[in-house]
Amino acid sequence: xxxxxxxxxxxxxVGAVYGLIAMSFAIIYKSTGLLNFAQGEMAMITAYVAWSIxxxxxxxxxIVAAGSILFAIVFALAVxxxxxRPMMNEPILSQIMVTIGLSVIFRSLVILVxxxxxxxxxxxAGDALVTLGDVRVRVAQIGVxxxxxxxxxxMWAFFRYSRFGVAMRAVASDDGTAQLMGVNSGxxxxxxxxxxxxxxGVAGVLFAIGAELSPSLxxxxxxxxxxxxxxxxxxxxxxxxxxxxxxITENLVGGYLSSGLKEVAGFVxxxxxxxxxxxxxxxxxxxxxx
Amino acid sequence: MRxxxxxxxxxxxxxxxxxxxxxxxxxxxxxxLALAPLYFDYYGLSxxxxxxxxxxxxxxxxxxxxxxxxxxxxxxxxxxxxAYSYAISTESWGWPPLAGLALAGIVPALASVVVGIPSLRLxxxxxxxxxxxxxxxxxxxxxxxxxxTNGSSGIFVNRPTILGFAFDTDQKFYYLCIGVALLTVLACxxxxxxRIGRALVAIRDNDNAARVMGIDLRSYxxxxxxxxxxxxxxxxxxxxxxxxxVTVDGFPFLLAIEALAILIVGGIxxxxxAILGAIFLVGLPEVTSMIFSLLGDGAQGLLSTSAHEIKGxxxxxxxxxxxxxxxxxxxxxxxxARRVWTLWPLRY
Numbered sequence: 001x002x003x004x005x006x007x008x009x010x011x012x013x014v015g016a017v018y019g020l021i022a023m024s025f026a027i028i029y030k031s032t033g034l035l036n037f038a039q040g041e042m043a044m045i046t047a048y049v050a051w052s053i054x055x056x057x058x059x060x061x062x063i064v065a066a067g068s069i070l071f072a073i074v075f076a077l078a079v080x081x082x083x084x085r086p087m088m089n090e091p092i093l094s095q096i097m098v099t100i101g102l103s104v105i106f107r108s109l110v111i112l113v114x115x116x117x118x119x120x121x122x123x124x125a126g127d128a129l130v131t132l133g134d135v136r137v138r139v140a141q142i143g144v145x146x147x148x149x150x151x152x153x154x155m156w157a158f159f160r161y162s163r164f165g166v167a168m169r170a171v172a173s174d175d176g177t178a179q180l181m182g183v184n185s186g187x188x189x190x191x192x193x194x195x196x197x198x199x200x201g202v203a204g205v206l207f208a209i210g211a212e213l214s215p216s217l218x219x220x221x222x223x224x225x226x227x228x229x230x231x232x233x234x235x236x237x238x239x240x241x242x243x244x245x246x247x248i249t250e251n252l253v254g255g256y257l258s259s260g261l262k263e264v265a266g267f268v269x270x271x272x273x274x275x276x277x278x279x280x281x282x283x284x285x286x287x288x289x290x
Numbered sequence: 291m292r293x294x295x296x297x298x299x300x301x302x303x304x305x306x307x308x309x310x311x312x313x314x315x316x317x318x319x320x321x322x323l324a325l326a327p328l329y330f331d332y333y334g335l336s337x338x339x340x341x342x343x344x345x346x347x348x349x350x351x352x353x354x355x356x357x358x359x360x361x362x363x364x365x366x367x368x369x370x371x372x373a374y375s376y377a378i379s380t381e382s383w384g385w386p387p388l389a390g391l392a393l394a395g396i397v398p399a400l401a402s403v404v405v406g407i408p409s410l411r412l413x414x415x416x417x418x419x420x421x422x423x424x425x426x427x428x429x430x431x432x433x434x435x436x437x438x439t440n441g442s443s444g445i446f447v448n449r450p451t452i453l454g455f456a457f458d459t460d461q462k463f464y465y466l467c468i469g470v471a472l473l474t475v476l477a478c479x480x481x482x483x484x485r486i487g488r489a490l491v492a493i494r495d496n497d498n499a500a501r502v503m504g505i506d507l508r509s510y511x512x513x514x515x516x517x518x519x520x521x522x523x524x525x526x527x528x529x530x531x532x533x534x535x536v537t538v539d540g541f542p543f544l545l546a547i548e549a550l551a552i553l554i555v556g557g558i559x560x561x562x563x564a565i566l567g568a569i570f571l572v573g574l575p576e577v578t579s580m581i582f583s584l585l586g587d588g589a590q591g592l593l594s595t596s597a598h599e600i601k602g603x604x605x606x607x608x609x610x611x612x613x614x615x616x617x618x619x620x621x622x623x624x625x626x627a628r629r630v631w632t633l634w635p636l637r638y
Contacts, residue, residue, distance in 0.1 A: 083610060092415065094613045096414075096415065098609070101613075112599050233415070263426075267423035275408045
């Protein structure tokens, strides 16, 4: 029993990380129709920058948090402005390939700028173990779950009530009409990239604190694909739920079946979902008009 | 842009060569390829061999992505399957290499049906994600069935002997690879000119219109998947022989990105573009290392310690720069140059 509870707890923690990155995919997809294959790499770079900050301020969690969030936003806006915006009217293959090109560049840069070895983040406040009943988890793991729920509530409220959130929904549903109504779609796109970078960056940093910092951290992005496909590419909150489902499934498969199968469980989910409900569990069914 | 060549029948329009000058150039190119071993040393020759193998794979992907417009990030899976089919059948079961090469095409083609059927309803982004997922699943399956595939330790592959002729030296293996590459070029050119090739391009340009005109999308998409995977599987087998060792690590995910980069650099949808792109991308790391060696010892040290990263960086930059500045690739550049050459001093 306690084995199961432990699996569920760690599944929830890693699922929250997937969920946050999946939410970033969905935010960008919803407002620009683009899937950012480099999201995991951007999360990894944010984690490395957080590590650099933490070694220079002796692991003060507040400075690290503020610094890495600031960096994530600036970095994402720069990427969006330099690489993505000029490609917005190009065919889908070109758009995908630009983000894939970015992902390869970022992966290489991390190893060239920092190094290829695994590191601890050096933030004692996040590293500490907490015992909850049968389960021992790290503060960072609780933090990422709480952050996910906070992000879900914030996103829901933002898209429901705020003026800018409604504008983003307008751009998502019809770009041209939204522009005619006076919505600045460039600003919407920037906001989407910034918000996505914060969510995935925080997920990356917290995951690195809970596990370790290494150049294979970008795989979080790959693992988040199943989550966002499961929830629906255009369903932001659905993607978060998808992340939790994928994380728990992965851990249960790893715990009861085989550890090799754990690595590909998410990808099997992708193929199953795309065969049964291609638009995801919570996504909008797309009806094409000839 | 030659003038005075009027094509009056469809048969003339689809001719492989339409002028004497073209045949002369082809003959010169073939002679240069045949004589290359006399002029290049071991290193240069292995580079050309690698270019030929890469070009075969790129032409395979071109059938799927370039002609049919289906984006695949999973063609490494079929390379892996091809390489393992060849290695297992020839080394473990003792099949003749020619049968092994055939199997290296057939197994990926059959496997691609399994990947292709769920992909029939999907296009664009979704297809890219499914094919990527299947690549990871295939790699995992190869590691899981370690009784057959030797798991992560891999299989040694010897140079083949085909029809009594041993391709045991680098020169001879070079001729084998060039031969396969030429056969692939011929096969692709013929396929492109056939009913199937035209149907595939019609699907890419507008799938609804193609369907209205009586093209069965499902079967033609499956054809595209099978043909592409057959060719890619053969290139995987050759790559395995080239490395003389087949492991999952020999076929990293970067290879799928390299393949798409080749198509983009060359000019998507064109056979000559796939070949040019393969030459460009295989040659790129070599040219870079030459530039680095001019920069001095420090730069060279960096190159030797992090070759893989610098390769990744270059691929990424090349993809983005070509998409931004020259979306039609090297073939587009070539067309522009031709236009300028014929029309100069006029602009159009």
